[in-house]
Amino acid sequence: MKDYLQLFWAFIxxxxxxxxxxxxxxxxxxxxxxxxxxxxxxxxxxDYYAMAQCLPGIIMVNTSVFIGRHRKGTAxxxxxxxxxxxxxxxxxxxxxxxxxxxxxxxxxxxAFAGIRACVVVLxxxxxxxxxxxxxxxxxxxxxxxxxxxxxxxxxxxSPILLVVAAAIAGIVITVLADSHKKGGEAA
Amino acid sequence: xxxxxxxxxxxxxxxxxxxxxxxxxxxxLPFLYDLGEKTGxxxxxxxxxxxxxxxxxxxxxxxxxxxxVGYTVGGFPGAVLATLGTILPGVILVLILAKFLARHHDxxxxxxxxxxxxxxxxxxxxxxxxxxLGESLFNVSLWRETGNIADLFxxxxxxxxxxxxxxxxxxxxxxxxxxxxxxxxxxxGIVFKLGGA
Numbered sequence: 001m002k003d004y005l006q007l008f009w010a011f012i013x014x015x016x017x018x019x020x021x022x023x024x025x026x027x028x029x030x031x032x033x034x035x036x037x038x039x040x041x042x043x044x045x046x047d048y049y050a051m052a053q054c055l056p057g058i059i060m061v062n063t064s065v066f067i068g069r070h071r072k073g074t075a076x077x078x079x080x081x082x083x084x085x086x087x088x089x090x091x092x093x094x095x096x097x098x099x100x101x102x103x104x105x106x107x108x109x110x111a112f113a114g115i116r117a118c119v120v121v122l123x124x125x126x127x128x129x130x131x132x133x134x135x136x137x138x139x140x141x142x143x144x145x146x147x148x149x150x151x152x153x154x155x156x157x158s159p160i161l162l163v164v165a166a167a168i169a170g171i172v173i174t175v176l177a178d179s180h181k182k183g184g185e186a187a
Numbered sequence: 188x189x190x191x192x193x194x195x196x197x198x199x200x201x202x203x204x205x206x207x208x209x210x211x212x213x214x215x216l217p218f219l220y221d222l223g224e225k226t227g228x229x230x231x232x233x234x235x236x237x238x239x240x241x242x243x244x245x246x247x248x249x250x251x252x253x254x255x256v257g258y259t260v261g262g263f264p265g266a267v268l269a270t271l272g273t274i275l276p277g278v279i280l281v282l283i284l285a286k287f288l289a290r291h292h293d294x295x296x297x298x299x300x301x302x303x304x305x306x307x308x309x310x311x312x313x314x315x316x317x318x319x320l321g322e323s324l325f326n327v328s329l330w331r332e333t334g335n336i337a338d339l340f341x342x343x344x345x346x347x348x349x350x351x352x353x354x355x356x357x358x359x360x361x362x363x364x365x366x367x368x369x370x371x372x373x374x375x376g377i378v379f380k381l382g383g384a
Binding site: 015016017018019047051052054055056057058059060061062065066069074077078081082085087088089091092093095096097099100106107109110111112113114115116117118119120121122123124125126127130131133134135136140141144145146148149152153158159160162163164165166167168169170171173174175 | 203205206207208209212213216217218221232235236238239240241242244245246247249250251254255258259263266267270273274275276277278280281282284285288289295296297298299300301302303304305306307308309310311312313314315316317318319320322323324343344345347348351352355356364365366368369371372373374375376377379380381382383384
């Protein structure tokens with residue numbers, strides 16, 4: 001029982017101290033989980049983080065489940081995953097309660113008009129950053145990025161459909177490129 | 188719709204987001220836009236406010252957004268169910284696939300799928316960004332009403348956005364944490380009455 005409580009508390013801290021998720025969790029994992037508790041080593045953390053990105057859902061939660069499972073099996077994984085999500089749940093609920101109650105106040109409305117302008121810039125910056133890591137060649141731009149962008153911006157196409165189609169397209173493009181390469185070598 | 192049914196529906200919608208939003212927090216944004224339009228549970232302007240709060244508080248953006256939307260739609264039970272829905276598919280898959288992935292995470296087909304998923308995820312966020320741009324910096328409905336092109340532009344927020352676009356991309360101000368920019372923008376919004384309220 002003590003082990004589970006320790007696991008729970010350690011991942012509450014991970015959830016509460018990580019700003020923005022993803023990469024931001026790594027320094028906290030390294031300090032608390034690797035150095036203080038010694039539950040996993042640096043290399044395992046990076047492996048789990050890489051694998052967590054390949055699965056659907058929230059990268060931070062997935063990574064926490066991997067480490068919790070490594071430490072205490074399935075139950076440990078569930079405890080760590082839920083603990084990492086709990087701080088968000090509490091903090092955001094309190095803020096949402098507060099903001100819902102005061103949404104009609106002019107000062108809140110003016111503040112959010114300014115904030116929205118800022119959020120627009122943050123989204124654009126995020127897209128630019130993602131663009132650099134996602135667009136590995138012209139095929140990924142022409143075959144995937146442009147059609148998905150156009151369909152999403154100008155039609156009612158469901159994002160789920162677009163994501164599934166893109167994954168299939170990725171596999172088809174890779175397999176075709178591989179067989180083309182092999183065909184070229186044979187000839 | 189009864190409350191229980193609403194909660195069930197909410198859980199189901201976020202379960203789908205948990206499965207299909209690949210690529211980190213911002214990737215949930217287009218799904219949340221789509222959900223709001225489809226159900227009328229919240230407006231796209233509200234999505235922006237939620238995103239601002241999610242960026243300014245600890246925790247992954249994806250969970251923060253789910254909790255916020257869940258609370259807006261169904262109170263505290265809604266917040267819990269939306270959050271659980273978002274994380275559940277990942278949690279279950281990690282527990283089932285942990286052993287398999289340890290051996291195969293460099294798998295050719297997984298990498299090939301991500302070759303398609305990453306640009307798609309970027310495109311979805313970019314499309315949502317265009318929507319956001321249209322709503323917070325431009326007033327399309329007023330322009331249509333009056334036919335006067337000057338009514339299209341909401342100058343206060345446009346100027347603020349341009350200043351921020353420069354500051355967040357030049358040294359040394361680009362390394363300042365987003366929460367500072369968000370707080371600063373709130374102050375500018377209040378001082379210059381950007382909301383017109």
